[in-house]
Amino acid sequence: MKLALFLPVLLLVAWFALRWLQVWGTFPNPPAAAGRPDAVKAAHGEVLWIEADGARIEAWFLPASATTSAAPLVIYAHGNGELIDFWVEQFAPMRAAGVNVLLVEYPGYGRSRGGPSERNVTATLVAAYDQAVRDPRVDPARIVGYGRSLGGGAIAQLAARRPMAALVLESTFTSLTDIVRGFGIPDWLMVNHFDSRAALADFQGPVLLLHGTRDVNIPVTHAYGLQRALPHATLQLLDCGHNDCPRQWELLLGFLARNGVCRKPDEEMPHEEIHC
Numbered sequence: 001m002k003l004a005l006f007l008p009v010l011l012l013v014a015w016f017a018l019r020w021l022q023v024w025g026t027f028p029n030p031p032a033a034a035g036r037p038d039a040v041k042a043a044h045g046e047v048l049w050i051e052a053d054g055a056r057i058e059a060w061f062l063p064a065s066a067t068t069s070a071a072p073l074v075i076y077a078h079g080n081g082e083l084i085d086f087w088v089e090q091f092a093p094m095r096a097a098g099v100n101v102l103l104v105e106y107p108g109y110g111r112s113r114g115g116p117s118e119r120n121v122t123a124t125l126v127a128a129y130d131q132a133v134r135d136p137r138v139d140p141a142r143i144v145g146y147g148r149s150l151g152g153g154a155i156a157q158l159a160a161r162r163p164m165a166a167l168v169l170e171s172t173f174t175s176l177t178d179i180v181r182g183f184g185i186p187d188w189l190m191v192n193h194f195d196s197r198a199a200l201a202d203f204q205g206p207v208l209l210l211h212g213t214r215d216v217n218i219p220v221t222h223a224y225g226l227q228r229a230l231p232h233a234t235l236q237l238l239d240c241g242h243n244d245c246p247r248q249w250e251l252l253l254g255f256l257a258r259n260g261v262c263r264k265p266d267e268e269m270p271h272e273e274i275h276c
Contacts, residue, residue: 028081035110036086043092048060059105061135062100065096071098072139072142073144074099075143076151077146077148077155087103093253121154121157125154125158126162144166147170153194156194167203168210169210171210171245175193177190209227210236210248211223212240214239218242
């Protein structure tokens with residue numbers, strides 16, 4: 001009799017523990033000491049506050065350099081153990097090429113309120129997009145989504161809800177379910193799914209897939225899976241792992257130029273730098 005009473009309690013505890021481990025593993029918030037709140041000011045950027053699902057979320061707008069008209073915008077979603085603070089300097093080459101950049105924080109990360117979940121992160125990105133398209137410095141027809149790791153799954157959700165000129169998915173999974181299933185966790189216990197493959201099923205725009213061949217966190221098989229689901233996507237394999245891949249700005253700018261987001265170099269001046 002005691003065992004009959006104890007077993008349901010044990011199963012309930014195990015259920016809650018598995019769900020908590022999933023949330024913790026999906027959204028490991030960096031410590032407050034890792035933040036660099038002054039980085040945006042040093043880069044001549046602007047702090048924006050996004051209202052999403054009743055929470056106030058921080059975003060940083062990094063304007064393009066030396067542009068006199070509405071320019072393209074890259075909306076960037078970072079990996080799960082990162083902050084927008086880490087990425088300001090990284091995007092300097094894109095800004096120099098005439099691209100605006102919007103770094104969007106996740107709910108509960110850094111100085112942002114709320115708590116992270118697939119629904120809340122997606123709502124935050126949608127709200128950030130809607131706010132950005134009203135900015136006269138942004139060309140609404142040339143908005144590009146760029147996500148790394150978990151951020152790729154988040155950007156895929158945004159692309160399913162808002163129009164985008166192009167997508168860049170770096171070290172991204174086919175779905176979070178595919179990752180977790182490898183640990184023996186059944187689908188019905190999944191808290192967040194981030195099904196990139198399903199979200200992008202109807203996306204017809206250009207897609208650039210970047211993935212390290214030595215990635216053990218999200219194996220390169222996920223990149224092949226996304227390529228099969230998106231036959232029009234371009235897959236670029238990199239000789240790196242998950243967190244050590246060098247930024248591919250020249251490759252990315254070439255991709256944007258070929259797809260009309262940026263200006264192509266003059267054919268008579270093939271070494272001219274790409275400008276957006």
